[in-house]
Amino acid sequence: MxxxxxxxxxxxxxxxxxxxxxxxxxxxxxxxxxxxxxxxxxxxxxxxxxxxxxxxxxxxxxxxxxxxxxxxxxxxxxxxxxxxxxxxxxxxxxxxxxxxxxxxxxxxxxxxxxxSSAIAGPAAAGIPVTMRGHASGFTVVTGHEDPANSHHLDWDALAHLGTTLVVLMGASRAGTIAERLLAAGMNPKTPVAAVQSATTDAQRTVRTNLINLENHTVDSPAILVIGTVADLDVVGDLMEGRLVPKANFDHLVADLAS
Ligand SMILES: C[S@@+](CC[C@H](N)C(=O)[O-])C[C@H]1O[C@@H](n2cnc3c(N)ncnc32)[C@H](O)[C@@H]1O
The missing domain is CATH 3.40.1010.10 (Tetrapyrrole methylase, N-terminal domain)
Incomplete structure (x- = not known):
């Protein structure tokens, strides 16, 4: 059977x-x-x-x-x-x-x-998880670790990977996740997108950055996307032939790249 x-x-x-x-x-x-x-x-x-x-x-x-x-x-x-x-x-x-x-x-x-929502969530918000000039890889982790699991996530290492970080089950712990990454030395201006209820009628995207993440309510189910790609919406609106930046983070992306 x-x-x-x-x-x-x-x-x-x-x-x-x-x-x-x-x-x-x-x-x-x-x-x-x-x-x-x-x-x-x-x-x-x-x-x-x-x-x-x-x-x-x-x-x-x-x-x-x-x-x-x-x-x-x-x-x-x-x-x-x-x-x-x-x-x-x-x-x-x-x-x-x-x-x-x-x-x-x-x-x-x-x-x-x-x-997987790990891919579909970012895609639904127009966020490519890898993109030349932004990220040459992406890492998918849980924001809700099983205490019984002996393979604990190393948030210090995650903060320094240089890949896009995609966090599942992180809605209620978004503030704590931001704290851990900031404590590990991640740039506070790093863009973050929280894509909630992706591909449903209730889909909503919150765009912010790491330092301000704790000031936002993220409703479950949500995907957190952390990295410079999180400011992109490559299928979004055009203004004078250019994509409209989501949170005016263009300058931040330049900062982070320098
Ligand atoms: C137990 S995990 C299961 C993940 C699932 N197996 C997958 O591949 O998408 C549940 C988590 O997936 C994410 N998730 C699932 N569906 C989602 C959706 N439509 N929009 C945003 N996040 C979603 C959320 O982070 C949620 O807390």
Whole structure:
């Protein structure tokens, strides 16, 4: 029996892969997370059973175990089982743990990658995560580290990488993240964009810089983009043939480059 671990993308159903769409139309059971967009769930076949296993903040600590049990139970009684996760299943979605647990229980697991919000979030705001003259790489990290994880993020090192920093699950800790990077010596003028609810009708982008990040409210779900690219909107409005700067940070970008 195969359980399909499927990426639902960041929100907009047009960003689903063709394979995901096909599986949603044929699944007997779809087990889905909190961040899966309702428009994506609308594509599930009407006869299919839908099980919401979305974990709310402060939810029970055994939630992950419970999800494994629900999936194994579904696999025992249904032909096609889809485990649907926001974005890509292997980017901070505990997809790795679920795949391991299912394999240990004797299941086959097929992974369908999805468009991660780590990429789609910046793109939806017109921010290229890499760009000549700005950043020759990007680093994706969590803003909400698991205290049980022994591989702690080295924020001092992150502050000096010189790549665009993309932070997931950082909305409620934006101020703390800024503090850590500033303490590590990152330039206070470094542009920051917080892209909230990317690719949905509620999408909103806050543009600021590192020193002022703590003065902004960032609503979850959001992607924090930290680096000179965060001031760009390369698909935005033109004024006299030039892109309108987002927060008049052009001079800051020049400062940072010097
Ligand atoms: C548990 S992680 C899952 C990430 C997911 N697997 C992915 O690849 O996008 C949840 C975090 O993803 C980010 N996220 C997911 N969807 C988003 C969206 N539409 N807009 C902005 N951020 C989003 C937020 O940082 C949120 O806290």
């Amino acid at each position: 195969t359980i399909h671990l499927v990426g639902a993308g960041p929100g907009d159903p047009d960003l689903l892969t063709l394979r995901a769409l096909r599986l949603l139309g044929t699944a007997d059971v779809v087990v889905y997370d909190r961040l899966v967009d309702t428009r994506v769930l609308d594509l599930v076949a009407p006869w299919a059973e839908r099980i919401d296993v979305g974990k709310r903040p402060g939810g029970p600590s055994d939630a992950q175990e419970r999800i494994h049990t629900i999936l194994l139970d579904a696999a025992a009684r249904a032909e096609v089982v889809v485990r649907l996760k926001g974005g890509d299943p292997f980017v901070f979605g505990r997809g790795g743990e679920e795949a391991e647990a299912l394999r240990a229980a004797g299941m086959d697991v097929a992974v369908v990658p999805g468009v």
